Amino acid sequence: MPEFIQQMINGLSIGSIYALIAVGYTMVYGVLQLINFAHGDVFMVGAMVSLYVATGRVPPTMPWWMHGIILVILLLGWTAILVSRKSARAALAEILPFVGIYVVLAIGLWLVGTTSHKLPKTAWITSIYVLIVAVSTCGALGFLIERLAYRPLRDKPRINSLITAIGISLLLEFGGQHRSVFTPTPQAFPAEMVPNLAQPLIQAGNIVVSRVDALILVVTVGLMIGLTWIVMKTRTGLALRAVSFRFDTAALMGININRIISFTFVLGSVLAAAAGLLYAIKYPSVQPLMGQQPGVKAFVAAVFGGIGNIGGAVLGAVTLGLVETLVTGYLPNGSQYKDAIAFVILIVILLVKPSGLLGKNVIEKV
Amino acid sequence: MSSKRSEILPPRWNGWLSTLLCNLPIPLLILLMMWIGTYADSREFLRQHDLGWHRNVVADAGYAIILAVSLQLINGFSGQFSLGHIGFMMVGGFLAAYPVKAYSAKYTDPGAMLMFFIALFITTAVLGVVLYLVFITIRWSRRFHASVPSILIAGLFIWLMVDFALAQHHKDAVPWYFLWTHGVNGIGNLFTYLTEHGTVFGTKLTGYIPSSLRSATSILVAIVGGATCAGGVGFIVGLPALRLRGDYLAIATLGMGEIINRVIILTPALGGALGLTGIPRIRDTTAAKEAYLGEFAWLYAMVIITVAVIWRLAYSAKGRAIMAVREDEIAAKAVGIDATHHKVVAFVIGAFFAGVAGALYAMQKTSLDPKSFTMTRSIEIVVMVTLGGLGSISGAVLAAVLLTILPEQLREPRSAWPWGFIVVGIIFALLLSLNWRRHLSSFLVCVGLLILWQAMIFAAEQYGVKLPDLRMVIYSLMLVLMMLLRPQGLLGGRELWFKRRAPRREAAPTEEPPQPAMV
Numbered sequence: 001m002p003e004f005i006q007q008m009i010n011g012l013s014i015g016s017i018y019a020l021i022a023v024g025y026t027m028v029y030g031v032l033q034l035i036n037f038a039h040g041d042v043f044m045v046g047a048m049v050s051l052y053v054a055t056g057r058v059p060p061t062m063p064w065w066m067h068g069i070i071l072v073i074l075l076l077g078w079t080a081i082l083v084s085r086k087s088a089r090a091a092l093a094e095i096l097p098f099v100g101i102y103v104v105l106a107i108g109l110w111l112v113g114t115t116s117h118k119l120p121k122t123a124w125i126t127s128i129y130v131l132i133v134a135v136s137t138c139g140a141l142g143f144l145i146e147r148l149a150y151r152p153l154r155d156k157p158r159i160n161s162l163i164t165a166i167g168i169s170l171l172l173e174f175g176g177q178h179r180s181v182f183t184p185t186p187q188a189f190p191a192e193m194v195p196n197l198a199q200p201l202i203q204a205g206n207i208v209v210s211r212v213d214a215l216i217l218v219v220t221v222g223l224m225i226g227l228t229w230i231v232m233k234t235r236t237g238l239a240l241r242a243v244s245f246r247f248d249t250a251a252l253m254g255i256n257i258n259r260i261i262s263f264t265f266v267l268g269s270v271l272a273a274a275a276g277l278l279y280a281i282k283y284p285s286v287q288p289l290m291g292q293q294p295g296v297k298a299f300v301a302a303v304f305g306g307i308g309n310i311g312g313a314v315l316g317a318v319t320l321g322l323v324e325t326l327v328t329g330y331l332p333n334g335s336q337y338k339d340a341i342a343f344v345i346l347i348v349i350l351l352v353k354p355s356g357l358l359g360k361n362v363i364e365k366v
Numbered sequence: 367m368s369s370k371r372s373e374i375l376p377p378r379w380n381g382w383l384s385t386l387l388c389n390l391p392i393p394l395l396i397l398l399m400m401w402i403g404t405y406a407d408s409r410e411f412l413r414q415h416d417l418g419w420h421r422n423v424v425a426d427a428g429y430a431i432i433l434a435v436s437l438q439l440i441n442g443f444s445g446q447f448s449l450g451h452i453g454f455m456m457v458g459g460f461l462a463a464y465p466v467k468a469y470s471a472k473y474t475d476p477g478a479m480l481m482f483f484i485a486l487f488i489t490t491a492v493l494g495v496v497l498y499l500v501f502i503t504i505r506w507s508r509r510f511h512a513s514v515p516s517i518l519i520a521g522l523f524i525w526l527m528v529d530f531a532l533a534q535h536h537k538d539a540v541p542w543y544f545l546w547t548h549g550v551n552g553i554g555n556l557f558t559y560l561t562e563h564g565t566v567f568g569t570k571l572t573g574y575i576p577s578s579l580r581s582a583t584s585i586l587v588a589i590v591g592g593a594t595c596a597g598g599v600g601f602i603v604g605l606p607a608l609r610l611r612g613d614y615l616a617i618a619t620l621g622m623g624e625i626i627n628r629v630i631i632l633t634p635a636l637g638g639a640l641g642l643t644g645i646p647r648i649r650d651t652t653a654a655k656e657a658y659l660g661e662f663a664w665l666y667a668m669v670i671i672t673v674a675v676i677w678r679l680a681y682s683a684k685g686r687a688i689m690a691v692r693e694d695e696i697a698a699k700a701v702g703i704d705a706t707h708h709k710v711v712a713f714v715i716g717a718f719f720a721g722v723a724g725a726l727y728a729m730q731k732t733s734l735d736p737k738s739f740t741m742t743r744s745i746e747i748v749v750m751v752t753l754g755g756l757g758s759i760s761g762a763v764l765a766a767v768l769l770t771i772l773p774e775q776l777r778e779p780r781s782a783w784p785w786g787f788i789v790v791g792i793i794f795a796l797l798l799s800l801n802w803r804r805h806l807s808s809f810l811v812c813v814g815l816l817i818l819w820q821a822m823i824f825a826a827e828q829y830g831v832k833l834p835d836l837r838m839v840i841y842s843l844m845l846v847l848m849m850l851l852r853p854q855g856l857l858g859g860r861e862l863w864f865k866r867r868a869p870r871r872e873a874a875p876t877e878e879p880p881q882p883a884m885v
């Protein structure tokens with residue numbers, strides 16, 4: 001029995017990491033009906049950025065030619081919008097968010113680059129600092145991905161967005177493997193930046209609740225409460241629900257669809273970044289391909305719970321985490337089946353109840 | 367009694383001669399490919415030209431074409447979005463390679479291989495009949511109460527688990543009432559019995575085949591057998607999965623592909639996690655007396671057969687039915703098209719040809735590693751199909767070739783001057799002379815891409831950037847840009863070469879008087 005409880009605790013902690021990623025998948029699907037394949041790689045970027053900030057290896061400035069390239073691209077983009085028969089003012093409004101992101105990133109890079117290596121090695125302030133930097137980087141990344149790769153294709157067949165999603169995913173993976181970005185080799189993550197991480201939090205007989213698992217649970221629950229508050233209690237959340245309920249009617253009701261979709265992507269990416277940091281603390285070895293497996297599993301979890309449903313995604317992710325740990329722990333040769341179990345669950349749920357555990361059955365009309 | 371053909375086609379195209387003439391290019395092309403391929407694999411050619419790297423690219427392009435065209439049938443024509451195509455290739459590869467390795471070393475014993483496949487099919491058929499009976503019983507039990515089937519399924523599942531778990535404790539003799547254990551053992555014994563006796567008979571059968579044809583027959587049996595297995599798996603997977611639509615189907619096929627991968631990894635006979643190695647190579651069959659066909663001959667003959675079969679299917683009456691289901695399933699059903707039948711047919715034929723590619727791959731690469739058949743590979747095939755344009759076979763061929771060559775070219779980027787420009791110039795001189803209005807924009811895009819390519823190489827040289835490192839980055843960027851700039855794909859659902867025109871009105875004699883023309 002103690003072993004069983006121990007397994008449950010493990011499963012719960014890995015399940016809540018999946019939940020953080022799955023929420024991103026499910027929100028994007030709810031709003032756009034798009035499988036955002038790049039989401040697992042946003043999770044990876046979150047972990048990698050955390051690593052570089054935590055070890056104080058962030059350069060304070062970009063190389064000059066990078067500034068040049070970005071400025072040229074911005075200028076070209078502005079001209080392209082101008083050419084497509086819009087007024088200079090409208091073109092400026094289109095390009096302004098990118099200019100904003102560029103300026104904020106440049107200033108942020110300078111701030112982080114000059115302060116990160118001065119932080120203490122082990123302190124709560126460091127962890128929170130790392131979390132904030134990772135979260136804001138990934139938020140900007142999510143915004144950019146949506147704006148550049150998905151928005152132009154929104155009225156085209158959905159398979160096209162799927163292909164660009166795959167393209168962005170490959171770009172992040174292989175770009176991250178380049179030796180001047182993250183390098184392909186796995187790197188050790190300084191998990192000791194969270195104080196007293198190695199000591200167990202609670203020890204009762206054979207059952208150990210480690211501080212890592214407790215941290216993961218606390219952060220996940222906190223973020224989930226925050227998310228629920230945003231979705232349920234704010235005006236933006238109301239608009240988000242309206243858009244995911246019916247896209248065009250929401251537009252007719254005066255909701256700025258583009259803003260809401262950008263917001264959804266930012267929200268999802270923020271949660272993925274937090275998940276990346278937590279994952280890196282639990283398994284302290286990070287590399288540019290680390291996003292693939294958790295990404296696919298979180299996606300399965302989202303489908304399992306009923307894609308488009310936030311509560312369902314959390315339920316599905318926690319169930320998946322538990323099932324995975326139990327299979328690994330109790331079946332003979334269980335670790336071989338560990339990765340397959342997600343897909344078996346996927347197939348069974350799709351054949352028995354395609355709308356997922358908490359999803360609504362959509363009636364097809366002619 | 368007029369045939370359907372005479373109703374569709376104008377009379378001058380009707381008759382055996384024109385049928386022959388229409389279809390003649392296909393066998394001629396196959397013969398030509400076999401001839402070129404055999405020469406390209408001959409000892410003299412290999413001795414004169416050291417082209418190992420290029421040969422691999424050409425071979426990979428062949429597999430990519432087969433896979434892309436067969437997926438085009440599923441994704442483009444029947445509109446079922448499948449993300450697990452590599453799973454069928456894997457089934458074809460492993461189930462062709464296993465008998466080749468086990469029964470027909472150096473491709474000497476086609477009879478034994480044939481009997482292995484027959485044994486496999488008989489066993490599967492027996493298993494299928496039993497499972498089908500169980501399924502029918504469960505469905506039939508619904509008459510008593512709606513909840514009975516699910517109770518039966520749950521009970522059956524528990525019975526299965528208990529049966530297997532308890533049977534382990536009876537080491538020597540399992541009592542008769544362990545029905546499931548006996549059933550599974552029986553199926554296994556049946557297969558062993560059939561293969562043991564069948565292959566002995568098969569070896570006798572081989573004696574009747576002239577020795578000069580044995581290796582060719584062997585290869586053919588392996589390809590067709592492996593492909594049939596893949597088609598069968600496609601049927602088993604497709605029948606339930608095709609109830610799903612759109613994204614859900616994509617996810618389900620993705621999962622199916624991964625599960626096929628896992629099942630093969632967990633099967634010790636197929637090499638487990640290490641995969642199969644030491645599969646005899648087609649090139650190694652060469653004996654002085656035998657009629658010899660090279661690897662390229664087999665590969666490109668199969669490429670042409672695949673393209674021809676799928677072309678003829680897609681633009682036939684059946685193909686129109688398949689496309690009707692894609693456009694609007696409910697409307698298609700309303701005019702009497704069996705939607706499930708047409709979806710499954712497209713799926714099974716697509717899976718079959720993926721199996722052909724797998725079998726050829728196994729017999730050329732000599733080893734199969736299950737870890738290399740991942741989701742990423744399936745996605746690559748989907749990318750080829752989408753980039754070529756959904757519903758365009760020539761587009762799939764074009765994109766398959768392009769996406770195989772491009773990453774390889776990026777390994778060692780070479781200047782496109784002057785040959786790239788010359789080739790593009792010749793192609794477009796032809797196209798522009800036919801219809802300059804239509805092709806001018808693509809001409810400009812091509813020239814622009816060439817200039818971009820040159821600029822990239824020049825910049826890389828100037829600043830000492832190693833382009834091979836950025837290979838996949840450039841590849842993925844191009845993917846995204848292609849989709850943003852040309853979302854309908856290269857050919858956008860049209861074909862590059864001619865399509866049979868719609869018949870002229872006066873050609874088909876009708877009984878009604880002609881309708882008055884609309885003014």
